[in-house]
Amino acid sequence: ATLRVIETEGLVERSRVLGQYALERLRAMQTATAGMVAIRGRGLMLAVDVLDENKAVTKACRELGLLVATSGKNTLRLLPPLNIEQSDLDLGLDILQRALLPR
Numbered sequence: 001a002t003l004r005v006i007e008t009e010g011l012v013e014r015s016r017v018l019g020q021y022a023l024e025r026l027r028a029m030q031t032a033t034a035g036m037v038a039i040r041g042r043g044l045m046l047a048v049d050v051l052d053e054n055k056a057v058t059k060a061c062r063e064l065g066l067l068v069a070t071s072g073k074n075t076l077r078l079l080p081p082l083n084i085e086q087s088d089l090d091l092g093l094d095i096l097q098r099a100l101l102p103r
Contacts, residue, residue, distance in 0.1 A: 011082040015043035018089060022046055022078070025093050035100045037074070046078040047071065050100070060099035066092050 006012060023041055026048060030036040035057070038049040050057055054070045061068050069077035078096075080089055 019043040033100045048076045064095045066095040
């Protein structure tokens with residue numbers, strides 16, 4: 001049933017399109033935010049390497065209403081659902097940007 005929904009709703013293509021959109025937004029944020037070191041991803045599986053330990057950023061994200069996963073000491077993992085609305089993706093990216101700004 002899950003595979004049928006993925007296929008009928010075009011979620012793989014949607015993931016590709018929204019993932020590319022998110023990478024472009026993240027790259028734009030990287031030029032404006034000193035705390036981002038590297039960005040990578042495939043579809044909606046995204047990773048952001050941060051300059052400082054990720055604990056402070058994940059805490060700030062959580063306080064602003066965004067849950068992010070981590071990998072190692074300096075990597076944030078962004079794993080939005082394949083059916084996320086673009087407006088919700090934008091909100092999450094806006095929160096991430098606010099969390100990365102110096103306090």
